[in-house]
Amino acid sequence: MSGREVAITGIGVVAPGGIGVKDFWALLSEGRTATRLVTAFDPAPFRSRVAAEADFDPEAHGLGPQEIRRMDRAAQFAVVTAREAVEGSGLELSEVDPTRVAVTIGSAIGASIGLEDEYRVASDDGRLDLLDPDYAAKHLYNFFVPSSIAAETAWAVGAQGHVTMVSTGCTSGVDAVGYGAELIREGSADVVLAGGTDAPITPITLACFDAIKATTPRNDDAEHASRPFDATRNGFVLGEGAAMFVLEDLAGARRRGAHVYATIKGFAGRCNAYHMTGLRSDGREMAEAIRVAMAEARTNPADLDYLNAHGSGTKQNDRHETAAFKRSLGADAYRVPISSIKSMVGHSLGAIGAIEVAASVLAIENDVVPPTANLHNPDPECDLDYVPVTAREQQTDTVLTVASGFGGFQSAMVLAAEGKNR
Template sequence: MSHRPDVVVTGLGATTPLGGDVPTTWSAALAGRSGARTLENDWAEKHGIAVNFAASLAVRPEDVMPRPEIKRMDPSAQYAVIATREAWADAGAPDVDPERLGAVVSSGIGGIQTTLDAWDTLRERGGRRVLPMTIPMLMPNSPVAYVELEVGAQAGAHALVSACASGAEAIGYGIEMIRSGRADVVVAGGTEASIHPLPIAAFAASRTLSTRNDDPAGASRPYDTTRDGFVLGEGAGIVVLESAEHARARGARVYARLSGVGLSSDAYHLTSPEPAGRGQVAAMRRALADAGLTAADIHHVNAHATSTTVGDLIEARAVRELLGSAADQVALSATKSMTGHLLGGAGALETIFTVLALHERTAPPTINVSDPDPELDLDLVRDAPRPLGDGPRAALNNSFGFGGHNVALVAQTV
């Protein structure tokens, strides 16, 4: 049997509603700050949309990217490139054979702003005014194509699409690229840029968005009895994955080991999770088995927990079913309470949070939970960070998406 290499995280990058980079985002999360705010536009009034807030980026691309670059990229690609530059520098810009370097960057919705803007241009000004770069900008693999160009990756560039599980699945695929021997280093993650009147109107119409227009910062309330939907967010999270051997050979700093990948699909409903959480339990169980761990080894879970009335408890019951009595020692965090829901970027950003929780041995808080749901049978980290203690520690990061996609990743201290 061939040796399966360990995969470690050596670089982190992000641009989020909490900050323009990872340190700022992480410190804001530990401080329990919300990135949700009232939108500075007239979309809600002009288009009759029930929601007038979202968790928009803390630092705009135009503040950190040259204008010529911005003009040829959809915002989803801009965010991915910004996060990649930080992650690559954070990893020490590894000297790696381009044919041993891969890229996997996903988006749940893709270049929707480019698509809708081009349609407006076509209707109002005619076909001759549609930008020649429109197709390369709107295609869902555009972010990974720009990331591949940015770092010179030639081992393969991939864009898996699995709705809100996309970012986590991209990281899982990156892990498999290294394990299979196809790459030594992979830049992986997710990105989303869908704060636009159409997606907001569509999510509002489906009654999945919170309508707390008078309190945006308090709107994302995972596990609270008054939760009424998620807050739309935007941004990107990118990690540099590396075989432990490659990282060791170059003396790289290692944040954590990503040791388990678990995937499943519900085959139940296009948008609703299977009520018993069968697929979620299966994904988590497979991730634990892949990592060679048992329930007793898990000390932290970063939950998918979007703040929907039904979904939060399905996941909580699934975690309890998987871990049994061992769940009593688990610190549960629901970081979308602060960042909002980054859709295809969520699983990647939450992987970064999970990795940092282990690296700094600190579980980030969940905010806005003033009245925990009495059916929540787990230990929720509320309002303030919690130490995770000494010794070996492992954590689960869950990501679930429309279409019944379930992804669970296991990270371990090094």
């Protein structure tokens, strides 16, 4: 890897069952689940009525009435997590040239709640064929354009540098972090606020996933509905949330005495150019992303201490991932502990890749591998060490996290404790 080394010096998280880094990590390390029946609206008409909702009060987290009115829930998540990340980093952004501060945010579906709410009002709850613009909110354009989320975050932290919105489906969050790391590495920015956000728990989103039977119908046991790599799994659980990071040049972070959670050693993305929702059974594209990310990081399979899986809880994905791990890691695929935090916080689409980066960094910080909750009956075809039910304490210095998304997107990132694999 050429160029400057990239340090993560601040983390902010809004997740189901854990608002803020401390509560988020407590949920994961204790193996608790945050999945439940949907409460945001009446889910009775839907096949899948389960979700992982974040108990998020924007006012309690410092947003004023005008900000709450102007911003979609996904934008609120992004701003709150960005502020937590900056505060935790100890960085005084007022002392940094604002044109050298960048923002990169990933989101799969943007301001979906705001758009759906405004459509309901302007169409009189769907009764009007022609929408009445007199009833639309003045901020409707902000909901229509996903880049408004990145703009809101930039305004919140005073960033005047490169501001980008990444939308690559369910890999959006980790892709945005990888892109932000590249801005640091190539010298285009000195500080980057990078992460992902999505708030997709809406009627239209539930209906879309119902149509393709991707989400679980296990409505009678919502707490245990998300079961990655388990033989009894029958679909994923929709979630919501955000994670943001302060990225800096490692040398600069050391000079100011910052706490470095981890370094980003390598990142790669690939696409299968095959099918919008289908995956090849051999896992070749994910394996290639893993291979390239590890080569960039100068990391061998034997160096890995933990692998944070995409682990959505669908048979197709879980078997595809298992094949990809075997293909890319060889014999070490059977040694390295693997887990899916979606078993606890659900699948928040474009946000989850960033939330999983946060989980990976905190695994390094605490020397703990979070578990795959609800894994009691392993699928015989998923015969790797998927860390069932209970967290595992062990030295965790080098972590691989992966993501997979509709459209064939496959991404991989290598994270390491400061000074590893240098």
